[in-house]
Amino acid sequence: MTASPFMLKALNIASLAMRMTSPNPRVGCVIVNSQGKILGQGHTQKAGGLHAEMVALQDAVNQGNSVEGATAYVTLEPCAHHGRTGPCCDALIKAKIGKVVAALSDPNPLVAGQGIDRLKAAGIVVEVGDGAHLAEQQNPGFLSRMRRHKPWVRLKMAASLDGQTALQNGQSQWITGSEARADGHAWRARACAILTGIGTVLEDDPLLDLRLCANLGAAPRMPHLVIVDSNLETPTSAKLFQHSQPGALTPRQVWIYAAKDHPDKRSALEALGAHITVLPNEYGKVDLSALMTDLAKREVNELHVEAGHKLNGSLIREECVDEFLVYLAPKLLGIGQGMSNWGPLQDLSQGLFLEFTETQLIGKDLRVLAKVTA
Numbered sequence: 001m002t003a004s005p006f007m008l009k010a011l012n013i014a015s016l017a018m019r020m021t022s023p024n025p026r027v028g029c030v031i032v033n034s035q036g037k038i039l040g041q042g043h044t045q046k047a048g049g050l051h052a053e054m055v056a057l058q059d060a061v062n063q064g065n066s067v068e069g070a071t072a073y074v075t076l077e078p079c080a081h082h083g084r085t086g087p088c089c090d091a092l093i094k095a096k097i098g099k100v101v102a103a104l105s106d107p108n109p110l111v112a113g114q115g116i117d118r119l120k121a122a123g124i125v126v127e128v129g130d131g132a133h134l135a136e137q138q139n140p141g142f143l144s145r146m147r148r149h150k151p152w153v154r155l156k157m158a159a160s161l162d163g164q165t166a167l168q169n170g171q172s173q174w175i176t177g178s179e180a181r182a183d184g185h186a187w188r189a190r191a192c193a194i195l196t197g198i199g200t201v202l203e204d205d206p207l208l209d210l211r212l213c214a215n216l217g218a219a220p221r222m223p224h225l226v227i228v229d230s231n232l233e234t235p236t237s238a239k240l241f242q243h244s245q246p247g248a249l250t251p252r253q254v255w256i257y258a259a260k261d262h263p264d265k266r267s268a269l270e271a272l273g274a275h276i277t278v279l280p281n282e283y284g285k286v287d288l289s290a291l292m293t294d295l296a297k298r299e300v301n302e303l304h305v306e307a308g309h310k311l312n313g314s315l316i317r318e319e320c321v322d323e324f325l326v327y328l329a330p331k332l333l334g335i336g337q338g339m340s341n342w343g344p345l346q347d348l349s350q351g352l353f354l355e356f357t358e359t360q361l362i363g364k365d366l367r368v369l370a371k372v373t374a
Contacts, residue, residue: 003131006030006073007103009041011134014052014075017043018138020221022192023299025142029056030073031097039065046221053078053088057095069098075135077106077128080114089115092124099125103135107146141192141301144322150292151192151303155312156184156325157339158365164336165309170203172337179363180327184306185212187325188223191304193255193295195226197311198233207239208306222252223304226295228286228311230259232276234269241272255298257286288318313342316352321372324354328366 003011007030014028021027021044029052031040040063042055050058053074060067078088078100092100100119105128106112119126136143141152158176159165166172174181188194194208208225225240234256243252256269259280266276277294281287295303305315315321326339345351354370361367 003103003134004073004101006032006038006071007075007101007131008134009038010052010073010075011103011131011138013041013043014138017045017052019189020046022221023047023142023145023301024051025076025139025301027052027074027076029053029075031056031060031067031070032073033067033070039063039067039070051079051088054091057091068096071099071101072097073101073130075103075131075138077102077104077111077113078115078119079106079108079111080118087115087118089118092119093122097124099127101127101130103131104128104143107143109146139301140322141303145296145299145301150296151300152323153292153303153305153315153321154187154191154323154325155305155307155315155321156187156327157312158184158327158329159339160329160331160333160336162332162334163338164333165339166337167333168336170337175331175333176327176329176365177363180329180365180367182212183362183367184325184327185210188304188306189213189221191223191302192300193224193226193303195228195303195305195307197307198227198229198231199308199310200306201227201229201234201238201240203308205239206306207242209243224253224255224298224300226291226303227254227256228288228291228307229256230285232256232258232260232262232265232269234274236268236272241274255295257291257294259284259286285314288315288320292320309337309339309341312340316340317342323372324368324370326368326370327362328368330364330366 010028010030014026017026024044024047027044032038040056040060042052042059044052080087080089116126144152160175189210222243227234254274256274256276258278261278279287279290353373355373356370358369
């Protein structure tokens, strides 16, 4: 189903909240009278702040507009529970809205149709489905966490056209250009957390921050960090702890998942603020599926992965990846390190099948988005 013009407006407004609402969904709201005049509009604020409907209602008040009998276009069903804020459906009822058009019903068990039911019980006309496909694309992580109890996992890779992410000697900086690297940081910024492996930490000592996101305007929320580290080898001197120290400008959580507990190492890392979770699988490695379930419990919606070919391969093999974000540079590197280490397969039918959803030139590099097909 395509979106109506006012729902498209609401979706565009919701996109302005792309990097700020976690763990809440990105929602936009536009309130329109019978003559098609926009009375108020707004998007969800950062967690603890007002939801989109509240912002739109306040915007109408600020402009001196009455919303009685008006139509509210909302990209997600208005909430019906007391969380960090009050129920949005009650606010719409109190404002005497005449009709609510929602793109999606909310799969959150605390809502799950209750907002719609309360609106209808108050005599408000409710329609659901306008722009549903576009609204789904805007909140893949929140919807995944509510429906599947795990985050939406996006695996980012930068490679040459012949699929090499590094030379045989490990050199990888930089295969892609500065524009692609900045774009990759923008994708980091929309995620709730960034995941990497101990191999990357030891070899590259990455910051995994948002230093290339100056063009995003206001300082974005800093995503949490997830490290897959079977033997707790993360050095206490690692740069990734810089933003997790008490008093840091934008403190973030560092969650380390191990397969074995080492009390001395644990104590040293916990002293830096790290949270250690031991989740072994039958092979003595970190149970990646259980890790994803645990991250959902920590309210992680979108998980951005930047790891080496070994961990990439493990995540693919364990069916933990939902989407690929790949930057391809216009160069060939010959023999090197590939994108992911998994297999070998015995038949082409055993491959992981994808659907290309977007291709775009970023500087001189090609950005490819591809989703795993069911």
